[in-house]
Amino acid sequence: MKFKKMGEVRNGMTIPAVKGDYNYPPANLCEISQEEWAKLFFLWHPKGQENRQICRDAEGKYVGGHTELQMWWQDEYSGIALSRTGDNQLIYHRFGCPHENTKELDQDECRTRGIYHSGRQYHVTECLECGYVHGVDSSG
Ligand SMILES: [Zn+2]
Numbered sequence: 001m002k003f004k005k006m007g008e009v010r011n012g013m014t015i016p017a018v019k020g021d022y023n024y025p026p027a028n029l030c031e032i033s034q035e036e037w038a039k040l041f042f043l044w045h046p047k048g049q050e051n052r053q054i055c056r057d058a059e060g061k062y063v064g065g066h067t068e069l070q071m072w073w074q075d076e077y078s079g080i081a082l083s084r085t086g087d088n089q090l091i092y093h094r095f096g097c098p099h100e101n102t103k104e105l106d107q108d109e110c111r112t113r114g115i116y117h118s119g120r121q122y123h124v125t126e127c128l129e130c131g132y133v134h135g136v137d138s139s140g
C-alpha cells in the first residue's frame with residue numbers, strides 16, 4: 001500500500017499520509033497480538049503520542065460511531081495503538097510501515113531515478129510496501 005507524506009508536523013514529527021486526520025484511521029492500521037504489541041512497546045521509545053476518534057474508513061466513508069484510538073508513534077512512519085471494546089477489553093494494533101520489506105538500490109538505479117548516492121560505502125534501500133527511500137553511509 002502506497003501512502004505519501006502530508007508534511008504536517010505534530011509533536012515535532014512529520015505525519016505520514018493518513019488521508020485526513022483526527023477521524024480517520026492511520027495508514028495500514030491492523031490488529032496484532034498482545035504479545036507482539038508488548039514486544040514493540042518495550043523495544044521502542046515512542047516519539048509522539050496521538051489520540052483519534054475514528055468514524056471514517058481509510059477511503060473517507062463515514063462508518064458511524066467513534067472508535068477511540070490511542071497511538072504511539074515509533075518514528076515518522078509507523079507505530080502501535082490501542083483501542084477498546086464496549087466492555088473495555090483492549091484491542092492491540094500497529095499502523096504505518098515499519099520498512100521491513102526493503103531492497104537495496106544500486107548507484108545506476110539511483111542515478112536514473114534522481115536519488116542521492118555517494119558511492120561504494122553508501123547504501124540506499126527502498127521499502128517495497130510504501131516506497132520510503134533511506135540512505136546510510138556505512139564507512140563509519
Ligand atoms: Zn515502508
